Amino acid sequence: MPFTLSSRDQAMLNGKHGLATKMAMSILVRMAEVADATTLLDITGAHIDSTIYIGDAGLEFAERLASLGAKVAVPTTLNVSGLDEHHWQEWAVPPDWAHQAQRQMVAYQSMGAVPTWTCAPYQTDMKPTFGQQIAWGESNAIVFANSVIGARTERYPDLFDVCCAITGRAPAIGLHLTENRAGQVLLQLVDVPMAVQESEEFYPILGHVIGKVAGDRIPVVHGLAASPDEDRLKALGAASASSGAVALFHIVGVTPEAPTLDAAFQGRAPIETIEVTMEVLRKARAELTHAEGEGLDMVVLGSPHFSLAEFKQLAPLVAGKRKHPTVKFLVTSSRAMAMLAKQAGVLEPLQDFGGQLTVDTCILATPMLPPEIKYLMTNSAKFAYYSPGLLNKQITFGSLADCVRSAAAGRIVRDESLWNG
């Protein structure tokens, strides 16, 4: 089928809506053709991941659009930036980096997007709704929006999300369309004990398995007897979008497009069936640990950004304790979530423990960690996956309780009772 543009799309492409819109529409149209789209569709929300400062090309792109007068056409949230705008001086961030990263923040804010500065926009007031057509960047946000909420976005890269936000349009492709949301690969849980299914650690580990097995296909998990909360699904999704390119998963009986196995596959047969056994999970858990030995310099939590519920889980674990003097303990979150945590009285125990809080960004997006920090520990499969390559740090994966226990002990301590066998 030939590619057709509406008269309004054509007007944007011809520059009748300004030069920024023209540039955005030009990129959109070229990419729609790459993706074999036959048309564009309206979106009613966007999340811009291009906010992360990588280098001057991304900054030049943002400032080019801003200088041409770019404005977002739909309600738009902003992902983490390259900088904790008000606290970066407390860390190892070089001032010239901070300057460039802040310029990039200013450029995107000038487009009228809401400065949420978070990788968990689905835990803000601007959370999308079931069936809503949106254009989101940030792999963990994409997989959450599609899978847990049932909103519809393709796996959009940085630089493209903003083009959609400016034009209010997206290619009518992929996960925007019902027929492309059917499951493809079946992951059948086999003899996974309830105690494991009810542990927090299980979800990032399962997500890591899902990403490796599914690649860029749509996985369906069957046989889960536990009822994971939103933060566990967040951890699972982030893991699957790190080890693989998962943009949508279904869990039968849990996620909204999978009330039954048949519904998850839209009546089709799985292309492939994989059994997820304790052996598979143990192997995945081991893969998430890159470090050897018990050395520990810093615990890092909050990828994706810590939610209020997670602050509430952390508070009793750290209450009345003090971290070891040689270990740092960091939580990354958004300004809004940090404010809510403060109001709920759950920040104080973290501070009394000796923990620190960083907002707007995360350890992967800003050069905040000094070189003497070599050994990290986390409960995030995403941090575990990316820290060795991005930060050149050794990292150990463990549960939230393991992280607290280790920070207090000054060395890695993990509860292995669920995983022995």
Next chain:
Amino acid sequence: MDKVIHGQVVIRGQAQGTALVSREPLSFWGGYDWKTGEIIDRRHPLSGSVAASRILVVPFTRGSSTTTAVLLEAIRAGTAPAAILTTEADFFFALASVVADELYAKPFPLIALSADDFNSLQTGDQLIIADDGAITVQQ
């Protein structure tokens, strides 16, 4: 002996260079150092290889939506692959080429291969890519 394979042109262009091949998908964010062109995903089979000016052959991008932005930096810095060959029209790679064209008039060719052609390529092959997607392979 030379052979010629034909792929689907995703982004048109000419390039030549030495192939750097993996059957594993690659995320550029956390996987590619745009200052040097080195592949730095320590779990990836190509970890430690430098892809700058070579022809990168990987099935598709993995994971992070920041892959495009990292590749764009590499293009600006002159550390990007000369071309990329994949098994499908990879949106993330294509976008980097389209934006590099918009900003710097520096697109790179991107070609999607059939599984058989993709699997026939080996690291070290000399490749010449023509405008029409024809790839001359010297093995």
